[in-house]
Amino acid sequence: MKNTNELTSALKQAGLRLTPQRLAICRFLAESKDHPTAAMIYEHLRPQYPSLSAMTVYNTLNTLVELGKVNVLGDCGDDHAHYDADTSPHINLACISCHRIVDIAIPQVEELDREVNRASGYQLLGARMMYYGLCPACQPSKVL
Numbered sequence: 532m533k534n535t536n537e538l539t540s541a542l543k544q545a546g547l548r549l550t551p552q553r554l555a556i557c558r559f560l561a562e563s564k565d566h567p568t569a570a571m572i573y574e575h576l577r578p579q580y581p582s583l584s585a586m587t588v589y590n591t592l593n594t595l596v597e598l599g600k601v602n603v604l605g606d607c608g609d610d611h612a613h614y615d616a617d618t619s620p621h622i623n624l625a626c627i628s629c630h631r632i633v634d635i636a637i638p639q640v641e642e643l644d645r646e647v648n649r650a651s652g653y654q655l656l657g658a659r660m661m662y663y664g665l666c667p668a669c670q671p672s673k674v675l
Contacts, residue, residue, distance in 0.1 A: 533560070533561055533600055533601070533616040533617070533618065534561050535554075535557050535558045535561040535562075537561075537600065538557035538560060538561055538595060538600055538601070538616065539553070539554060539557045541594075541595060541598045541600045542557070542591070542594060542595070544598075545594055545598060547591075547594060550587075551580065552576070552580050552582070552583045552587050553587070553591050555576050555579065555580060555583075556572060556576065556587075556588060556591045556592070557591075557595075559572055559575060559576060560572070560595070560601060560614065560616040561616055563616070564634075565631075565632075566604060566613040566614065566615050566623070566632040567613065567614060568609075568611040568612060568613055568614070569585070569588045569589050569592055569611075569612070569614070570585075570611065572588050572592075572614075573585050573588045576588075592614055595616075596614075598656075599618065599656025599657055600616070600618065601614050601615065601616050601618070602614070602615045602617075602618055602657045602658075602659055603615075604623055604625075604632065604659055604661060605659070605661070607625030607626070607627065607630050607631075607632055607661075607663070608625065608626075608627040608628075608630055608663070609630040613632055615632075615634075617634060618656065618657035618658075619636075619641075620640045620641045620643070620644035620658060621634050621635060621636045621637070621640055621660070622634070622635045622636075622637060622640055622660045622661075622662060623635075623659070623660065623661045623662070624661075624662050624663075624664065624666075625661055625662070625663050625664075626664065626665055626666035626668075626669055627663050627664065627665065628665055628666070628669035628672070628673055629666060629668065629669050631666060633666075640660065644658060
């Protein structure tokens with residue numbers, strides 16, 4: 532998981548001004564375990580930062596993704612891109628009913644990451660491994 536300082540340093544190195552709104556976006560991402568969407572971030576921060584625009588949220592997220600500091604996970608059945616500041620090797624599990632995403636750390640994923648790095652010569656900035664299904668809370672109400 533990236534901390535707020537890592538995210539803000541990346542924005543600064545990218546030439547962006549560290550406005551209170553951008554700092555709040557970075558803090559929210561670093562502290563969130565919920566894999567928020569841009570809309571979630573905007574809705575959460577807007578009351579504290581009335582001048583915050585949705586465009587600032589999207590541009591900040593896109594910059595962090597381009598820099599490899601945040602992963603964009605795509606949608607989990609809700610047609611919204613979710614973001615993850617944890618770029619360490621792990622698996623994301625998405626519930627197709629409630630759209631909640633959880634992280635699962637499995638040692639074999641770290642080994643796979645090292646093997647991909649070794650075999651490819653790429654400087655890896657992150658990876659997405661998403662499994663879809665029904666979480667335990669949603670299973671009783673859904674039949675597949």
